[in-house]
Amino acid sequence: MYLAQAEIAAKNNGAAAQELPLTLARAENLGLRVLQAKTEYLQGVLQAKSGKGSEAAIHYRQAVSILDSISKEEGSAKILERADLKSIYSDAQKNSH
Numbered sequence: 001m002y003l004a005q006a007e008i009a010a011k012n013n014g015a016a017a018q019e020l021p022l023t024l025a026r027a028e029n030l031g032l033r034v035l036q037a038k039t040e041y042l043q044g045v046l047q048a049k050s051g052k053g054s055e056a057a058i059h060y061r062q063a064v065s066i067l068d069s070i071s072k073e074e075g076s077a078k079i080l081e082r083a084d085l086k087s088i089y090s091d092a093q094k095n096s097h
Contacts, residue, residue, distance in 0.1 A: 001023045001038055003019055004023060007019065008042065013046060013050060017046060023035070027039055033070050034070065038084075040059045041092050044056045044058075044063065056095065057096050060091075061096040
């Protein structure tokens with residue numbers, strides 16, 4: 001995920017587009033839902049930068065859905081207060097329409 005994030009920052013969108021689905025598949029296989037949410041968010045960012053707003057919104061909604069689900073689990077009520085997740089959640093909510 002961090003490699004894809006760096007590729008997006010360096011405007012290497014093709015490389016990021018190849019890395020993100022692999023990261024998402026790994027996260028899903030391992031049950032790493034926070035990583036899934038972050039990866040979905042980055043896919044939204046990438047789609048938005050590519051001018052694909054409707055596709056970006058799908059990924060943003062998925063990120064919000066995953067984070068909402070995590071926050072409803074016992075003992076995880078404050079997870080959205082984490083600085084990294086708070087900014088992702090807020091931005092994804094704003095851009096999910």
